[in-house]
Amino acid sequence: MGSEILIKKSTVTIKEVAKRAGVSPSTVSRVISNNPRISKATTERIRAIMDEMGYYPNAIARSLAKNMTGTIGVILPTTSEDVFLNPFFPEALRGIAKIASKNNYDILISTNIDKKGELKIIENFIRGSKVDGIILMSNKLDDECIEYLYNIDFPFSLIGTPNTHLENINHVDNDNLLATYELTKHMICIGRKRIAIIAGEENLTMTQNRIQGYKKAIEEEGLVFDTSLVFMGSFDEKTGSQYGKVIANMKDMPDGIIVADDLVAYGALMAIEELGIKVPEDIAIASFNNSILSKYGNIPLTSVDINSVELGSKAMELLIDAIERGVRGSRIITPFTIFKRRSTMGG
Amino acid sequence: MGSEILIKKSTVTIKEVAKRAGVSPSTVSRVISNNPRISKATTERIRAIMDEMGYYPNAIARSLAKNMTGTIGVILPTTSEDVFLNPFFPEALRGIAKIASKNNYDILISTNIDKKGELKIIENFIRGSKVDGIILMSNKLDDECIEYLYNIDFPFSLIGTPNTHLENINHVDNDNLLATYELTKHMICIGRKRIAIIAGEENLTMTQNRIQGYKKAIEEEGLVFDTSLVFMGSFDEKTGSQYGKVIANMKDMPDGIIVADDLVAYGALMAIEELGIKVPEDIAIASFNNSILSKYGNIPLTSVDINSVELGSKAMELLIDAIERGVRGSRIITPFTIFKRRSTMGG
DNA sequence: ATGACTTGTGCAACCGTTTGTATATTAATA
């Protein structure tokens, strides 16, 4: 018979290394973890043997023994088809991944795709001992996930601001109130007097904060805060075009709209232009997220860059603090930038 | 003393359940796995006790004992900042997540963010026993990852087409050759005679296939395949604007461009228009990925929808076949759709 | 030479499940 190259599924264990080195498994284990109780000579000798044998530690076994996994869970919200249409999620994920990688954490993701419910997913992650910590990106007004994690004191951090009565929750957010305040001021500054707002989903704290910022600017400038100019809905084009039409058809038509997301803004913009109304001449539009769309769209949009990547990486840093040092209650506000473009510049 | 609500970190083990039920741990284990050797009566009794005690199986321990994890790894390619700018990755990920969730697989992701190299990441996943299978989204011409996975016969599936000499690799792809062929035909059909192509990165099989499709259409229609009209580069705007300029400045200026991605196409479009050349009148443009941009951009782009979500879900289905049934060598070609818009319609 | 301390290593229990095999009980067969 001819010889055959045998590709071993390579499961060299700590015990085999130990036997080969003529020491006990515990010694090898301590070599791996750089335990100072092992002499330099032994350490080197065993390291060499490990290399030679192609030893690779089994993460699962280690997790079981140490009761920690080196993995964090990220819960992507909603079952909606368009989670990923909004660049916020992928970008935040990128920020998370960057810091995670740097600190040797793996990332377990879960999209709430089959309506299991986020809480169920989290429970599965935690009670199944699959993760050491969790990053929440959802952030509803009264989020049962937050309550749950808080109650069992499991390490987590939140992108967004918790609305609950709970203190001591690690979170990172941008100043939605301030951003909307400034955006509204900008609108007023370019001479708009009747400004509508298409905010996001009603039950998000983000939405509430933005409306407050809007209101503050409006009132500060002596305009009237008119609730009939406040619209809420989901983050898709349809919402935009629907409210866009409504706004364009009001008898006392607004001359400016603040929108919660670029895509929604384009929905509105399209609907408005279809009715023969000009943007920005008749109605100015400003929105959030500074996606590629706002730059390359047929009318470049003034848009707030909330720096999603930063949001993600800071959230991961907070989480590491929570896991490794028991930190609770940190709060980070990341800066935003308003990019002014044609949709509010007349140019 | 007052009574206190004690929130247990909840580690009810199989042994505790067993003791409480007066049976052995193995019986409980078999109850969990619905082993028919356990009587109906016992099964029900123990189920009740498990509920009552709040038992939740420890996934790590199970993984160790069964030597499988219920987790798959997804390798997001390149360390580049713009992995997520291209909607392909998030969308494919969504497709993967959908099927994974349905089949009770978790998803471990890793972006090759700190230059560790994809191979290192894969090795860590596999040798650390962290995953049961892997989905590759990279697909370079001679991919060491593919070689590696193939050699150790580890279950994986590929989004894209392997170029290597290797047979029997599960993969799913769209017909890049055909899509580009049809796109080029469309260009010719609207009267364009000198068509350039800005393909993707040179070392991707996708790029090579697209160029072939382009060439085939060109030659079939009696035009000349001119390599000086073939450009290759990365998937960002800069590439687009750079080559856009080059093309617009050619002494015998092309009247059509096929571009590998919408974002790149916009880079080109901007550069071209800056030079006072009209799209689509002077130069028509068609591209790939059918992103929001191609719909809402200032000139709507004719674009190929490669159906990334489908690509992802099929890849996951193949992977499950590979893991659970040892299937190797399946190949799935998913259909594409060309959306014709103003950039090639003159309208 | 004795006791105390330091240093390097081994022993064995444990992390929470799974699973092949043995055993006890009951039912069926001759």
Added chain:
DNA sequence: TATTAATATACAAACGGTTGCACAAGTCAT
């Protein structure tokens, strides 16, 4: 009634590591 087959459960050894504690040998001061 003895024998066999089927059924239901227990035992114990894995899976691959980690870690508290014990122990042996060497060093040092007395």
